[in-house]
Amino acid sequence: MTTAAAFQSLPSQTIPDGTPVFGGHRNLILGAEVPLFGQAGYWPGDCLRRPANRVKSAWRASFPKDPLWNLRTREVAFGMLNSSHKILRDAGLFFRAENWSLPSVRQMCDKMRLIAKWALEQKMPHDLAAWAADDWQNYLDHHALTSGTSTLANDVLTIRRLLDFAPLLTGGGLLEDPWPGKSAAEVADRTFLGELTTPSIPPAIWWPLLRAAWFYIEEMAPQILERRDQQIAAVAASTGTRRQTHHARDTDAKLAAWVQDPASLVPVHARDFRGYPAGTVMWSTLSLWLTDGISQGVFKAGRDSERHQMRRRMVQRLVDAGRVRPITAKDGRAALGDIARPARGRNRRPDELDAQVRQWLADPANRIPVRRENSPHGPVGEPVWLTLESRVFGTVTRANVFTSGTARTRQRQQWVREAITEDRTDYIEDGDLEHALRMVRAACYIFIAALTLMRDSELQEIERNSVVQHFGSPALASRKIKHDESRPLLKWWITEPVAQAVAVAEHLSWHDSHIFATLAPPSGFLPEGTRGRAGFDAFRDIDFFIENINRTLDRTGLEAIPEGLVRPHMFRKTMAIITAQQPDGEIALGIQLKHAARRALANQVTAGYGRIDQNWRKEFDNQLELAAARKLVELLKARRQGEPVAIGPGAARLHAGLDKVITTMDSDPHLQAQIADERMQVSLLRDEFAQLHFGTVNHCLWQASTAECQNQLPVEQRGKQPLLGACQPGKCRNSVLTLKNAPYWIAEEGDLRDTLRRERLSPPRRESIENRLTEVQSVTAQFATLESDL
Known part of the structure; x- marks a missing residue:
């Protein structure tokens, strides 16, 4: 078996390393860096507009670590992303003009990593031409132990990519299809050991879930959003201090300017200090200078993000060039000039904090937040200390003014409890305001998803002011993502309650454009993309919503939602079943599902969505x-x-x-x-x-x-x-009786005649059989008449 190391330094024989991998795309973001084919780790999709329901880490194509499979996967990925590129045409490959999408390429890369892992474990030949059809089937059989038919069908498609792009692959690809004449679905069905289909949401879950979502939209959302708006206004008007932040982009820009200055010298330890050997860069000091004293961790070695590694490399180049300044730890701050020390609310004197607490409690207009019900965080009637802290001090950071466990904080808690009266109590749900806001967001998502038949990607692309008129009826405008690189703006008809849910979600969202976003705006304390983005993990909110509805039944009076799996794609399937039972339901489904069709308005996929399943047979009672x-x-x-x-x-x-x-x-x-x-x-x-x-x-x-x-x-x-x-x-x-019943009567007549031929029948038994034969013959004679008429 040839070693993989032999291929480690081999470039592609068909694609130069400097070729942009998104060169064939017409919708590139201006000014964004386009990855090159030679980037062997992964290709980020930063130059393409990222859908709201995808985090940044999921918007890229990552490749196997094995050098040969890495090159092979990159070549296939390049072909999919550039289906009409000159390189492909020169190799004799001619595909559709529309490129495969980045999510499709990402899925292919994930599949290739699994194939590569299995191939290495099984010591398979590196030359794909040496693989037999049984080898590929063995891989499918192995994967079928933990996968369903749809997953296996995608495996088959990925394997066939090695045949489709064989002329492009260094060392060659497959020579023939392992499953000639069979579709991917047929191969998957033959391989799969069980049964797996897209499920619907059972009626026992569907109806109480929708009623609960509407209850939150109609009854709870106005008060929760009013409370949120009041808190924002209070924090904005407060004289209290806020934690200062620094932005990653500002830090990078300041560092880039600093390293380009010929006079810049990197501070290093002049002698051994607390485990740091002489010559070690003083990372903390440099970090404090870049962030004006806010953070010591912009170079932190424990973080493996690209941003932190890039910063350390920039500084290390200066060190390697000898541009260092050995100094002692004592003189570290002075070496880089005056570093600001931002004021922080938690550094205020305890007496000042006490005075502000007593002053706030003395104003009867200030309402004290308390728990409406028992929870893991505290008993019913207990003040919600963190929410109270934000109201008293107008801060959004946690300083533990009431919860540090000291004698002074216990005294403050006592003052609060003594000030609680019914007229100044603000009952809130478990946790803080964020808990209630998350319930509202989940309710809006569930209700809109259930009644529009939109995909998760389409739901999370809904922007502000998206309720429009479409052929005289209200509709919701959004972008179609799946199978459409151009992302056209389409419209889904809606009812008035859905429009109300959209309005609530729009009020809830802080985002400039999208109505579904994370609850918190962007934060400077986390890497870019981890907070404050458009979109959110919908399935987590659905589980959170159901759990909390069932926990508060005694207060809300809602129906319990039975236990069961509920996921975003299941809303689309379930509503399709309901719609299909109505007159002209197939046409309506074709319009709302946005299925491409060769005949008017609907196709086979539409019919599949609308096909009733076992969950809904009893519900319709039909x-x-x-x-x-x-x-x-x-x-x-x-x-x-x-x-x-x-x-x-x-x-x-x-x-x-x-x-x-x-x-x-x-x-x-x-x-x-x-x-x-x-x-x-x-x-x-x-x-x-x-x-x-x-x-x-x-x-x-x-x-x-x-x-x-x-x-x-x-x-x-x-x-x-x-x-x-x-x-x-x-x-x-x-x-x-119809002709469908005739065979049973004719068979019975024959049986009775055979029985009567027996000689040893008692007279009563014979008489009974003769009477029954007369009845049966009267019926079969009529069948003969019916047959002649038909």
Whole structure:
């Protein structure tokens, strides 16, 4: 087996290292750095607009560590990102003009890492041409132990990329398809060991979840947002001090200017000091100078972010060039000039803090926040100390003025408890205001997701002022992300309650453009992208919302939400099922789901979304009704020709009902235009024969007053439902038989004749069988008439 190290220094034979990897994109952000093919670790997508529902760390393509698989994956990724690039055309590859998206490439890279790991563990040949089809199937079998069909189908697509881009790959790719003539889905279905489909949200969860979301939007949101606005105003008007911040970009700019100054010298320890050997850079001192005394950690070695590594490399270049200044720790500050010492609220004298607490409590207009209910953070009626601290001192930082555990803080707590009265109590939910705001955000997301059929990516791209008019009806405008690099602005029709939920989310959001964002604005104390971004982790908020609704049932009076998995994509599936049951539901789904179609407004994917599943069969209470109505469609077509389609005591009622449906269809021009629409026929038949029950030997039109089967029951139990096992098909006026029932009657007639041929039958037994044969023959004779008519 060839060692991977041999490929470590080999560049691609087809793609130069200096080639921009997003060169074929038409929507690059001006001025943003475009990664080059030679970057072997990962390709950041900073030059492309990042969707709101993706964090920065997820907006890049990362490659396997093995050198050969790393190169192979980068070559495939380049081909997907530049499907019409000259390099591909020179290699004889011609694909669609539209490039694959960065998320698709990222997924491919993740799959390649798994394949590379398995290949190394199994000591597979580096030459892909040496792999047999069974080797690839073995990988799928291995992955099937922990994956479902959709995951396996993506694995197949990734493996086939090695065939599609084979002329581009250094060393070559696959020579032939491991699964010729089979789609990825077929291969996955054959490989998969279980069953996995996109689930819907069960009705038992769906309805109470939507009611709870609307309760928060309609009842709770106004007070919570008012309290938030009051706190913001109080903090803004306060004379208290705030913690000073520094911005990473400002720090980087100041450092860049400093290292470019020829007079700049890096301070290093002149002698050994507290474990630091002589010559070590004085990182803390340099950090304090760059941040005006706010932070000592802008070079912190324990952080592995690119920003911290970049800063240390910039300084280390000066050290390597000999531009250092050995000094003692005592003289470290003086070496870089006067470093500011920002004032901090927590450094105020205890007497001053006491005075401000007593002054605040003396004003009866100030309301004391207390817990509305018991929680892990404290009992009911207990003050919420951190919220109180922010109100008293107008700060957003935690100084533990009431909670440090000292005698003085216990005294302050006592003053607060003595000042609590009913008229100045502000009851809040568990935790602080952020808890309540998160519940409002989750409620808005759940309600909008449930009633618009929008994807998570589309929901989190909703911007301010997005409620518009679309063909005369209110609609919500957002960007379509999936399978569309151009990200067109599309519109989803909405109802008035959804518009109200959008307005609440817009009021809640601090973000300049997006209505769904993290609760906190950007902070200078965390790496860029970790706080204060548009978008949020919706699935965490959904779980948080359900958990807290169930914990506060005694106070809110809401229904309990049963335990079960609820995820963003499941709202779309569930609402599609509900919509599909309505007239013209497939057309509505095609419009709202934004599915591309070759025929008008809907396609096979749309039908798949709307297909009812087991969770919703009972909810609609129509499983039997729909099945019965669909079986009647063929009878309706035959009846339209004027022919009898049933026999038995109830046949006249069945014929009359079918004739009524035909008359309704023929008399209504709108229905007549849809005569070929089977769904419309099923709907009319379901309404006309709501009590029809299909059986094996006959069907029941179920009318309790004429049902023979009810005679077998006690009086108090009669009239509720038919007993098909006790039916007397030849006598009951509810009974009808069609040609579908004929085989069972003909078979019974044959069995009875065979039995009567036996010589050793007792006279009573023979008489009973002869009577039954007479009944059966009267029915089978009618079937013969029915067959001749049809």
